[in-house]
Amino acid sequence: MEAPTATPTHADGRDRPARGDLIIGAIGSILVCVGSFGVGDPPRNSTTLTDLGLSWITYGHGKNLFGTFFWLGVFLMVFAWVRLGRRVATGSANSPSTRTLQRWLLVWAAPLLVAVPVYSRDVYAYLAQGAVFGAGFDPYADGPAHHPGPLVDSMATVWATTTAPYGPFTMGLLRVVTEITGDHVVAGVLAVRLVLLPGLFLSLWAIPRLARHFGASPQAGLWLALFNPMVLIHLVAGPHVELLMAGVLTTGLVLVVTGRHVTGTAVLALAVSIKITAGIAIPFLLWIWLSHIRSRRPVTARDVVGVFAAIVGVSLAVFGVWTLLVGLGFGWLTGLGWADVIINWFTLPTFVAHLVTLVAAPFAALNLQPVLEITHTIGAVILAVTLVALWWRHRHDARDAVAGMAWAMLAVLVLEPSTLPWYYTWVLAIAVAFTLPPWARASVVGVSAFMLIVFQPDDAIVFYKPFELTLAFLLAGLAAWSLLRPDPLRLGRFGRWAWGSGHSGAPDEPAAEEDGVRRPEPAPGG
Numbered sequence: 001m002e003a004p005t006a007t008p009t010h011a012d013g014r015d016r017p018a019r020g021d022l023i024i025g026a027i028g029s030i031l032v033c034v035g036s037f038g039v040g041d042p043p044r045n046s047t048t049l050t051d052l053g054l055s056w057i058t059y060g061h062g063k064n065l066f067g068t069f070f071w072l073g074v075f076l077m078v079f080a081w082v083r084l085g086r087r088v089a090t091g092s093a094n095s096p097s098t099r100t101l102q103r104w105l106l107v108w109a110a111p112l113l114v115a116v117p118v119y120s121r122d123v124y125a126y127l128a129q130g131a132v133f134g135a136g137f138d139p140y141a142d143g144p145a146h147h148p149g150p151l152v153d154s155m156a157t158v159w160a161t162t163t164a165p166y167g168p169f170t171m172g173l174l175r176v177v178t179e180i181t182g183d184h185v186v187a188g189v190l191a192v193r194l195v196l197l198p199g200l201f202l203s204l205w206a207i208p209r210l211a212r213h214f215g216a217s218p219q220a221g222l223w224l225a226l227f228n229p230m231v232l233i234h235l236v237a238g239p240h241v242e243l244l245m246a247g248v249l250t251t252g253l254v255l256v257v258t259g260r261h262v263t264g265t266a267v268l269a270l271a272v273s274i275k276i277t278a279g280i281a282i283p284f285l286l287w288i289w290l291s292h293i294r295s296r297r298p299v300t301a302r303d304v305v306g307v308f309a310a311i312v313g314v315s316l317a318v319f320g321v322w323t324l325l326v327g328l329g330f331g332w333l334t335g336l337g338w339a340d341v342i343i344n345w346f347t348l349p350t351f352v353a354h355l356v357t358l359v360a361a362p363f364a365a366l367n368l369q370p371v372l373e374i375t376h377t378i379g380a381v382i383l384a385v386t387l388v389a390l391w392w393r394h395r396h397d398a399r400d401a402v403a404g405m406a407w408a409m410l411a412v413l414v415l416e417p418s419t420l421p422w423y424y425t426w427v428l429a430i431a432v433a434f435t436l437p438p439w440a441r442a443s444v445v446g447v448s449a450f451m452l453i454v455f456q457p458d459d460a461i462v463f464y465k466p467f468e469l470t471l472a473f474l475l476a477g478l479a480a481w482s483l484l485r486p487d488p489l490r491l492g493r494f495g496r497w498a499w500g501s502g503h504s505g506a507p508d509e510p511a512a513e514e515d516g517v518r519r520p521e522p523a524p525g526g
Contacts, residue, residue, distance in 0.1 A: 018087050018096040022104040025080030025227070026111075031073025032118075032233060033111035038066020039457045040116035043124070043154040043185040070118075070457055077108070077229040078449055082483050084227060085441065088219045089483075098218045102204050105226050109200060112237040113193050118457040119421070120238050124155035127181075127188040129164045130174030133328075139164040139171060140331025150183045156459070158341055168319075168326040169273035170241055175326075193239050200226075200236070202247030206254045207432050213257055214399055214433045221432030224441070225425070230448035234422040242422050245274045246429040249281065253405075253430070257398050261289050265311055269318035277426055280408050283391050285311050287401035294397075342418035343372070344463060349379030349417060376417045383415040399433075406430040421451040438484055446480030 038057040042049065049055045056062040087095045096104075117123050128144035128151040135147040143161040144152045152160055164171060173195055181188040207225055208218030225231060225246075235243040248271040255264030265285055271278035289307045293299050323329065345351040353375040357366045387408055394404025409426040413419050424447070436444075453472035454463040462468035481488045 018084065018094055018100075021080045021083045021087070022096070022100075022107070025077050025084070026104070026107045028073040028076030028078075028080060028229075029108045029111045029232075031069045031076065032237065033073075033115040035066045035068070035070025035073055036115040036118050036237065036457065038063045039070050040118040041121050041124075041457070041459050042116050043150065043189075045150065045153050046185060048186060074229065074233070074452055077233070078445075078452070078479055081223070081227050081229055082445060082479060085223055085445065085483050088217065088223045089438070089441065095219055098208050098222065101219055101222045101227070102208075105200075105204060105222065108227065108232060109236050112233060113197070114190070115237040117189060117239070118237050119234055119455050119459065120240070121154065121156045121459055123189050123192055123239055124151060124185065125159045126174050126192055126241070127151045127178055127185070128155050128160075129166075129171065130176075130178035131183070133171055133175045134179050138328060138331060140328050150185050151178075151188065154185055162341070163331070165276075166241060167273040167275055168322040168328060169270060170244075170275065171328060172322070172326040189239075193236070196235075196239055196241065196243045199244035199247030202251045203429065206247070206250035207429070209254045210250055210257070211432045213254070214402070216433055216435050220435070224436070224444060225428040225432050228428065228444070228448050230421055230451050231425055231428065233452070235425065238422060240422045241275055242425045245271050245278055246425045248274060249278050250429050250432075253281065253402070256285055256288055257402065259292055261285070261292070261307075262310065262314055265314045266318050269315040270322075272315070273319050273322045277409075277412065277423075280387070280412060280426075281405045281430075282311065282315055284394065284401040284405045284408075287395045287404075288398045291397040291401070342420070343368075344418055344461070346419045346463075347379070347416055348414050349375040372417075379415045379417070383411060386411045386415065402430060402433050406434075421455055424448075424451075442480040442483045445483050446476045449479040450476035 037049070037054070042058070049058065057066050084096075125144065128147070129139045131149070131151050132142060132144050132147040133139045137146050140163050143159075143163060144155065145160040166174075174192075177188060177191045177195060181191050203226060204222075207221045211218045211221035234240060235246075248267060252264045252267030252269075252271055255261075255267055257264075265282075268278065268281055268285070272282065286304075286308055289311070290299050290303065293303050293307075343350060345354050350372065353368060353371040356371050356375070357368050360366045390404050390408045390411065394400045394407070406427055409430060413423055413427065428444070450472050453475060454469065455461055462472070478488060
């Protein structure tokens with residue numbers, strides 16, 4: 001019998017059709033970087049652009065031109081991301097390899113490392129908090145305004161008197177950065193990006209392994225959590241501490257699910273010392289560890305007590321060491337409440353408060369703030385109950401526990417007082433372990449595109465402006481629909497090329513591939 005001809009699976013042959021998409025996204029990233037110099041969040045009271053003769057790009061026609069560059073770049077990145085998502089979702093021979101995606105992710109990220117901060121002034125707040133710490137103040141008790149200067153001038157004024165909400169590792173890192181860069185704002189921004197960059201490399205290592213461990217597609221995981229323009233632009237060009245936290249979080253999770261429980265718990269505790277949100281994952285480690293024991297023998301009460309003690313002991317030890325080294329105690333707890341200062345309707349309690357005041361308007365003039373206090377309190381109670389219920393519900397095995405982590409992170413996003421675009425990294429970094437159904441992938445595309453529009457690169461917001469909000473919904477819906485259907489605008493041959501499909505209908509379910517063998521993936525957990 002004649003042997004069948006094997007289909008080439010080597011990277012060069014398989015990746016060539018997707019290379020155009022990856023190049024388009026890289027061009028978009030360059031345009032975002034260039035445009036950021038005209039429409040981003042530059043340091044206030046800085047003469048850098050004036051000294052370079054480039055101040056004209058920040059106003060008038062110059063700003064309009066660079067704004068065009070920026071939004072064209074965002075469009076190209078979303079465009080390429082959606083096309084790439086169609087290839088990854090079908091699991092076809094045109095789907096790029098994991099190694100290729102890892103290399104190209106760095107190409108997409110590189111221009112954003114030198115961009116002017118966009119969508120947020122948080123990086124200046126990081127620097128100001130590090131500087132106030134270095135000046136001898138307690139950033140968990142004293143706001144950046146205690147140490148005035150260029151850093152405080154550049155940060156959002158609403159945070160000038162608030163205390164830091166970040167863990168001891170982050171505060172120690174920021175103090176080191178500001179001791180090196182001083183009041184030089186531009187150097188400080190670049191330094192912050194460099195110290196957060198290891199999180200990107202950790203994510204590139206961990207995400208494919210986490211996906212593959214649970215039978216999901218590593219390419220789909222990279223596409224979902226890292227090539228996502230909302231994630232990439234906010235975390236790298238922003239930048240935000242979630243870049244480091246997500247990398248450490250996924251690395252610790254990979255270590256735990258592959259049986260290195262103590263080391264993985266220690267790494268996850270480090271993630272908690274970066275940002276407390278990572279602590280949501282810690283309780284679920286109990287079920288993962290016990291499921292590994294159960295795979296070898298029956299679990300006893302002694303096992304439960306021992307594993308619980310080990311998780312608590314390792315977590316407290318790691319967090320305690322960083323707390324002692326930094327020397328600030330547990331004052332970071334006082335900074336967590338400042339999230340209430342941000343008001344947007346992307347979380348359920350705030351949305352309900354807006355709805356109540358709107359419905360009551362013809363009958364009574366309700367002030368939004370008192371209503372917010374009530375809905376936020378109710379939301380906090382519901383969130384606490386939900387987190388406990390999710391922890392108990394997802395106790396059956398390791399896969400179930402990781403699904404519970406993802407749902408718990410999503411519950412926080414939905415029920416906390418406020419949500420910002422980069423917070424979605426918490427869920428996406430864990431959701432890569434599962435094969436998401438088409439509607440879920442399309443929802444991620446829609447939400448990501450929406451967030452890139454309603455939040456503006458100069459830190460403005462348009463989600464209370466009807467025209468801009470409607471436009472954002474329409475464009476986000478088009479982006480989401482284009483992931484599921486070829487040529488959604490019925491543009492004929494050009495539309496089929498633009499949306500990366502030569503046939504009609506929804507894409508097939510992705511298939512896992514390892515060592516050149518394609519395998520169907522199990523349904524999503526939880």
